[in-house]
Every structure is written in C-alpha cells, then in structure tokens.
Amino acid sequence: MTSPATRFPLAFRLLHWLMAICILAMLFIGVGMVSTVSEMRTWLIDLHKPLGILILCLAAIRLCIRLAYPAPALPADLPIPQRMAAHLSHLLLYVLMFALPIIGWAMLSAGGYPVQLFGTFVLPPIAPIDGPLFTFLRQAHTVLAMTLFAIILAHLGAALFHAWVRRDGVWQAMTLGHGQRRLPTSSTGYAP
Amino acid sequence: MTRLTLPVALRLLAIGGVLLVLSAVFAIAAGWLPPHRLRAATIVDALEAHDGRHPGFRRAHAKGLCIEGSFSSNGNGALLSKAGIFAKSDSPVIGRFSTGGGQPYAADGRLAFRSLALSLTQADGEQWRMALDDTPIFPVATPQAFVDFQRATTPDPKTGKPDPALVDTYMAEHPETRAFVRWQQDTPLSTSFANETFYSINAFRFIDDTGKTWMVRWSFEPETPFEAIDKATLGARPANFLFDDVIARLTRNPLRWHLIVTIAEPGDPTDDATTVWPANRNRVDVGTLAIDRALTEENGDCRSITFDPLILPSGIAPSDDPLLPARSGAYASSLARRDGEHGKPSALADDPEARRARP
C-alpha cells in the first residue's frame, strides 16, 4: 500500500504537469516573440499575456494546496547538499512562477501599455507609468526568465536522476500513473 | 551511494541528452542559432548608428512636443468599426508632435517627416495609439529594407556624409525608396504643423458590429488652410520654427483636424506602405480632433510611453503590412532603452517660446 505521504495529492500532481507545460511554453514563446519582427511576434505576444496571467492564477491555487498538504519526505539517505539544493530550487521555482507574470504585468503598466488580454479584456495597471521602472522591470523579466529556464533544467535533471539512477520513488511522487514508490531498501529508503 | 556501472553511466548520458536537446530547442526558438532573424534590437541599433545615441530620447522622431486635447466622434465611424471610440462621444487624447530623425537638437528647417502621434482613450478604458507622418507613403515596404536604408545612408565618420556608392547600390535595388524621395521633393510642404495632413500610411482592419472587416487607411486633415513654405529658404529658418509656431498658435486657439477613413476596394494592396490607393476610394469623415494644449516633454505625459501602432481597441486590428509588427517591436525596444537613461531636457525646454507654454 502507498501511505498518504508518499505522493503529492492528485490535484497537485495534475497542476504540476499542466504548469510545467505552460511555463516551458511561455519561455519558448517569450524568447521567440522578441527574436523576430514578423507577424509571429504579434500573435505570440497575444498568447504570452493571457497564458502568463493563467500561470499566475494556477500558481496561487498550487501554493494553497502545497501549504495545505505536507509534501512527501525526501529519501532519508539523500545527501545533505542534494537535499538543500532540492529545497532551494523548489523555493526559487515558486518565487519565479509568481514573480515573472507579476513583473510582466507591472512592466507593461510602468511602460504605459494597456494590459490587454484577448483583444478586449483590459487588466488594471499595477504600477504607475514610470520610465526608469519600465526599463528595470523589462530587464528583470529577461534575467529572471533565463534564471527560471536554468533552474527548470536543473530540476528536470535532478528529477530524471531520481527516476533513472537512484530509482528512489521521488519521481513517482509526482507522476500521474499508478506508479507506487518502491519499498525502501537498504540503500534507497525514505523517511516514513 | 549509487555506484558508477555501465548501465548507470548510460542513464546519466541519457539525462544529459534530454537537457541538451531541451536547451538546443530553446536556442532555436530564441533565434540564437542560424538562420538569422531580424530582431527589433537590430533595427534600433541601425537607427542609433545612423543618428548617434542620445540618452533619454526616442531613437527616431527624437525632437518633439507633448500635446493634449480631445476627439469628438460624429458617429459615422460606428458603421465601419465597433470600437467604442466611434460611438458619438468625446474621448480624451494625449499626443506628440515630432520631426523625423534621431537627433533631438536637429533644426526644423529640413526635409524630414513631420509627425503627429496620438493616444485616444475610450470610455471603457481601451486605447487607440497611432504615430502618423505627413506623407501618404513610406520609403520602404519591409523591415529589412528599413534597416538596409538606414545602413546605406549612415554618415561615414570621416566625411560626415553617407557613402554615395552605398546609397546608389541601395537605391538601385529599391525603386520604391527613389519614388518616395522624388515625391518628397516634388510635393509642396506646409508652413506649420497646424496646416499639415497626417497619414496612417499603413493599412489596418476595421471590424464592424456584424463582424464584417473593412480594410482602411486614415488621415487627419487640418481645418487650418494649407499654405506652402518656400523650400529654398527652409534652411534659413530658426531652429525651432515649427514647434514655436504650433506652441504660439495653441496659446491662442485649439487646432482642429478631421479624421478621414479611406476604404480599400478588393485588390488594393494592404501590405505595401510605399503605394497609395486610387484617389476615388470612399472616404468617411468620422470625427474631429481638437488639440488645445502643448507641453514640453519634461512637463507632459508623452515622454515615458510609446505610440505603438499595434495598441488598438477591439474593432481595429492590424493588416498584413509587415511594417506593423516591426514598428511595435522597435518602439518597445526604443522605449526600454531610453526610459532607463538619464536624458537631458529636450531642445524645446530651453526655448523661450516653448517655456511660455509651460503650465
């Protein structure tokens, strides 16, 4: 039997993969739309803004679930540095999935752009029109997006390491299938 | 600890492979690998190379004056577009008069674009921004030609003039630019911003209540009667004569223009800003723009925003003109650069006429 603490709640796992797809898509859309002045730019931006706001809403729901249900513990034998890396990267992922959409919205506000979604729906500005603030947020949006991509690479690498090398059940804690955490063995156990 | 056996090594390689593939796809999406894509930043770099970098100023149309006023719609436009701006109503407007080029202290007495930029705010908060020139056509039809034209006409640091060989090569390949230069030389030029017509140049789509699309261009035609300036003496005019003139006029009376929408017929090109549509196309007067106040950029609201022509209310949409997305990108890039710089006051801030216009 799988004890309740070995996997994340189903709603959380669903959200995780949905958001993974959305956030990766946003990173690709983002760098793609600033790489060209063809009409691709126009429709990628029209996709980028509502999808970014959707991610912000999903992140809020996700954080609530995460705070309401304890996360499955990491394997007991996971070395301290890896443990710390895991916690730090998860924290950064949370910070960035809030920060990027909020900065995107605030940056458009500071630049005096209406934050228009689907052509008609206009979000209120969340920052005053302010030149230096616009430039700062515009640069922060790029730097933080690149940071997010780097952390996602590390996160994915670590997850696959758990799945393919350590095979310690950490990967199954987030998968959607009926996958069960393997029983603890002498080398790869997890704290009950 | 997991020991490094052959299967483990292969799995580690597989992980590396997954990360590498994802990074490579990212690099392709970002255009970091060939083939080369034209980026907004490259366009703005070409403008800076052409006219120098002037911190705090727009990379094109650097010399300008903020204005305020209102647009009063007569209701006719509602037949062509469902945009709220066309309902019979008054909408607040901010804007900017400018002259072409990236040099904020250039003299007004030269053959350059004279321009009007506007931001109209509808009752529901949606905005319609536009940046218009005093010519019905543009010298180039594509963003790449825009960059090539800038590069070919960039002054050589040694002579201070563009290299004639480069200009000739460019012009030989771009009859549309030659046609524009000829048009600019042959067409009478007005004496003032006040009696100038300003054109959208690019085509747009108007979408009406029934969902029908109308391909249109528009222009603002002045109520102030046209008067031609003597082009031969243009260079002898005071450096800020155009701006001083419009400031002086605005201290006396508001200035008015009619917004005229021109409707394309099937077959009229909508993706080529270098050609005009036949003169007999339907024209609809949809309302009146009244400009009643001028403020230097230091005091007005026009400096830290950009008049991106793709900021449109629902009911107005871009055409297939390739200049439009390029403008949107280049204006955003110019804004991000200049907004973060500590700019000097504009040329007009020290001008006695302009000072009089301060609140």
Ligand code: HEM
């Ligand atoms: C998870 C959320 C988001 C991610 C991952 C993301 C990612 C990106 C990336 C990678 C870029 C390209 C940066 C560059 O190369 O300079 C970008 C640009 C941009 N993003 Fe986002 N973004 C997010 C949310 C938003 C939101 C919510 C908005 C606005 C409502 C927004 C508006 C923009 C704009 C306007 C640009 C720049 C376009 C230009 O420079 O012309 N982003 N974003």
Ligand code: HEM
């Ligand atoms: C691909 C073609 C074009 C490029 C790359 C381009 C580039 C630029 C840039 C970088 C700016 C400065 C924006 C800012 O910092 O806010 C600017 C301003 C301006 N452009 Fe263009 N432009 C193009 C075509 C046009 C056309 C077709 C028109 C006329 C219909 C036009 C009219 C203006 C006007 C009036 C301004 C000044 C707006 C203001 O006062 O803020 N441009 N342009």
